[in-house]
Amino acid sequence: MANFFSDNKDLQFHLQHPAMRKIVELKERGFAEKDRYDYAPQNFEDAMDSYRKVLDIAGEVCGEVIAPNAEGVDHEGPRVVNDHVEYASGTVRNLEAIVAAGLSGMTLPRKYDGLNFPLVCFVMANEMVARADAGFENIWGLQDCAETLNEFASEEIKAKYLPWVSAGATCAMDLTEPDAGSDLGAVMLKATWSEEKQTWLLNGVKRFITNGDGEVSLVLARTEEGTTDARGLSMLVYDKRDGGVKVRRIENKLGI
Numbered sequence: 001m002a003n004f005f006s007d008n009k010d011l012q013f014h015l016q017h018p019a020m021r022k023i024v025e026l027k028e029r030g031f032a033e034k035d036r037y038d039y040a041p042q043n044f045e046d047a048m049d050s051y052r053k054v055l056d057i058a059g060e061v062c063g064e065v066i067a068p069n070a071e072g073v074d075h076e077g078p079r080v081v082n083d084h085v086e087y088a089s090g091t092v093r094n095l096e097a098i099v100a101a102g103l104s105g106m107t108l109p110r111k112y113d114g115l116n117f118p119l120v121c122f123v124m125a126n127e128m129v130a131r132a133d134a135g136f137e138n139i140w141g142l143q144d145c146a147e148t149l150n151e152f153a154s155e156e157i158k159a160k161y162l163p164w165v166s167a168g169a170t171c172a173m174d175l176t177e178p179d180a181g182s183d184l185g186a187v188m189l190k191a192t193w194s195e196e197k198q199t200w201l202l203n204g205v206k207r208f209i210t211n212g213d214g215e216v217s218l219v220l221a222r223t224e225e226g227t228t229d230a231r232g233l234s235m236l237v238y239d240k241r242d243g244g245v246k247v248r249r250i251e252n253k254l255g256i
């Protein structure tokens, strides 16, 4: 049985880095949660043991599910149905396997149902998923958009979205527009505050967005009317359950 973790010594090597002791200490904040969650590590050895176990599971999912599905996903591809993206059937099976294995929300705090793993473990898992199917890595890897929410969003937004990402919601980062690529300060998608709905309403076009029909999207939009540069922009959360996005077409991006 192929296992992309246990079969690859080059990946396992990262866990032997002397900096791991410091990384674990910082991520676990002196093991402050050891009595609050039964799956929180008690000490360094305990943390390393759980990283290895989870990465071994990730390696198995890569070897047994994602890699064998990759060719079929390339042949079938995603499609647009009723203005939304339907993944290839292999992509759906990949996502189900990833969620069943508990590999969503890897770096998020336990408070939001995450594993609270350091980025180094997430990057290792990403590497394995990419080796199995580089296109699928672009979907699964976008869970790190939740890191941005965890760092900068209000508690209300975090409580609403982070547990959903930990439960397998996919993410997207919507920056690029037809006239704003390298020059993101030129973004024109307009955000207007609605007193009536007590929310921001977004109006405009994005393009080239990887997994652009994902469940949780971070959208760069112009919130300050009359501005023309980056100072009038803000990042907003778009929730697919609220509707409003129409996918016109799927780009033929090589490998995605």
Ligand SMILES: Cc1cc2nc3c(=O)[nH]c(=O)nc-3n(C[C@H](O)[C@H](O)[C@H](O)COP(=O)(O)OP(=O)(O)OC[C@H]3O[C@@H](n4cnc5c(N)ncnc54)[C@H](O)[C@@H]3O)c2cc1C
Pocket (backbone or CB within 6 Å): 173, 174, 175, 176, 178, 180, 181, 182, 183, 207, 208, 209, 210, 211, 253, 256
């Ligand atoms: C595979 C793929 C995945 C992507 N995924 C996402 C995503 O998930 N979310 C998202 O928001 N965007 C995504 N993008 C879009 C990507 O961020 C943009 O393509 C990128 O920012 C470049 O913008 P552009 O395509 O409009 O090109 P332009 O900005 O028009 O650039 C065209 C050319 O002009 C050059 N150029 C531009 N400005 C200057 C300058 N001032 N001086 C000299 N040369 C310059 C560039 O180097 C380039 O060669 C993706 C793109 C690709 C190809």
